[in-house]
Every structure is written in C-alpha cells, then in structure tokens.
Amino acid sequence: MDADERRELVIGIDPARNRHLALAWAADEARRRGLDLRLVLAVPLICSMVSRLP
Numbered sequence: 225m226d227a228d229e230r231r232e233l234v235i236g237i238d239p240a241r242n243r244h245l246a247l248a249w250a251a252d253e254a255r256r257r258g259l260d261l262r263l264v265l266a267v268p269l270i271c272s273m274v275s276r277l278p
C-alpha cells in the first residue's frame with residue numbers, strides 16, 4: 225500500500241432499520257484500528273423516480 229493511500233472501514237446504514245448498534249460497532253472498530261470511517265446510506269428508490277432514469 226502506498227503511503228498516500230488511506231485505509232478506511234466502510235459500513236452500510238439502512239435508515240429503515242435499527243442502525244445504532246452497527247454504527248456504534250463501526251465507530252469503535254475504526255477508532256481501535258486507527259482507520260477512517262465511511263458511512264454509506266441506503267435509501268429506497270421511489271417508483272416515480274425510476275421512470276425518469278435514462
């Protein structure tokens with residue numbers, strides 16, 4: 225790994241479900257390992273939006 229590369233822990237969050245435990249685990253794990261934390265948010269796709277996609 226290059227010295228310029230940053231290591232990170234990536235966690236997906238679903239706002240429709242209880243996400244607090246997963247987020248707390250990820251924050252603790254990232255801190256313990258000295259990693260950046262990247263959160264990825266999952267959101268539902270509304271059907272009316274699908275019709276506008278190319």
